[in-house]
Structure formats: structure tokens, C-alpha cells
Amino acid sequence: VERPPGRILPARFYARDTLTVARELLGARLCRRTADGVWLWGRIVETEAYVGETDPACHGAAGLTQRTRILYGAPGRSYVYFSYGMHYLFNTVTERRGFPAAVLVRALDPEGGLERMERNRRGRGGFLLTSGPARLTEALEIGAAENDVPLQGGDLQIRDGAPFPVRIACGPRIGIRKAVDRPWRFWLAGNPYVSRPLGRTGRGT
């Protein structure tokens, strides 16, 4: 069994402007060590920024609560939450303490541990393996236990990767109803694992 390549991104990487972090996470590797010690990872190809109390789509817009206290906490940690009664979504906390912001990871280009990921996805491979925020957490076995943990070691890490030689595209965030005008979704143009290439509309895949 292999180990993921690249260098772990330090906490200070995340302690910056969230839009910058969202762009610079493209190409980095989200790495997960399962309970039985298997490494699963992929290159991040799609992200979204959620920025502060003034961003209506950010959970931080609700202010400091039990749920959002992680967003107000230290940058470089995970924020995993349960959505629609069935899915877990993975975010990295950004900016300084006291400023609630995060980057949602929406898609991965799978790189290591493909067989295990496909099993986790009940046989679905190819595009359906990791092309969506809930798909990738299921593939990588990320759940409630991975909420509020550091990303600089242990079983959940983000490591750097050589930049993909493609354009970074941006557009409106997916699946929200507030602040739809802010183009805070970023993706690698042409990558086959991007959940919704521009031009496709509506819900579903």
C-alpha cells in the first residue's frame, strides 16, 4: 500500500484570504488514512469559498453557535458537517481566529487507493467516484469523526502537488439560494472530475 506524495500544507497556508486559499488548494492532495491504515487520496479540482458573517451562504452568517464555533476557530482544521440528512461535506477552516470562513472541497481527481474508494462507493467508478462534495467524503471514509481535526498530520491531511497546467475557472457556487451572484466557486478547466462543468444547469448529475 502506497503513501501519498507531496508536502503537508502548514496551518499558515489557511490563515489567509479565503478566495486565495480556495484557488491555491486546486491541485493539492486531500489524503485520508482509514481506520485500518489504508491511504486514500486525490487531487483537489473544485472548491468553493464561504467568507464570514456577511456572506449569507456561509454558516458563519448565523453567528457564533455550537455548530459554527469551528469556523471561528483556528485555521488549518477540518469542518465536516452533515447535510440533507444523509451526506457529509468536508471543508477547511480559513482566515484568522474569530473570522468564520471555510473552503468547501467539491471534487477530487482520484490518485491513490482507487479500489477501496470504488468499494466505498458501492461499485461506482469513473466520474461518479469523487465528482461531488458528498461523493468524495463517502469515497474517502470522511464522516462525523473527522470533524474539527488538524490537517497537518494524523489521518486527514492536505499535501501540495505540482500545479495542473490548466486555467482556473470561476463561477457561482452550486446548490445555494443566497448570494448566488458571488463567483466564489473555483475549478480546473477541463478536468473530468469537476462536478458541474459550466454550461450544465439544474440539479442532479
Add this chain to the structure above:
DNA sequence: GTCCTGATGTGCT
């Protein structure tokens, strides 16, 4: 291909 719906937990209003 598009459209629609069901599954379902959690936190805030």
C-alpha cells in the same frame, strides 16, 4: 439528454 422526487438529520427562527 431533462425534470422531478424521495431519503433524512440538524440547527436556527
Add this chain to the structure above:
DNA sequence: GCACATCAGGACA
């Protein structure tokens, strides 16, 4: 109560 940063599967065309 209800909104919600989703996905899968079925009904059509």
C-alpha cells in the same frame, strides 16, 4: 416548523 453548501433513480423525450 423549515431551510438546507446532496445524490440517486425513475419518468419521460
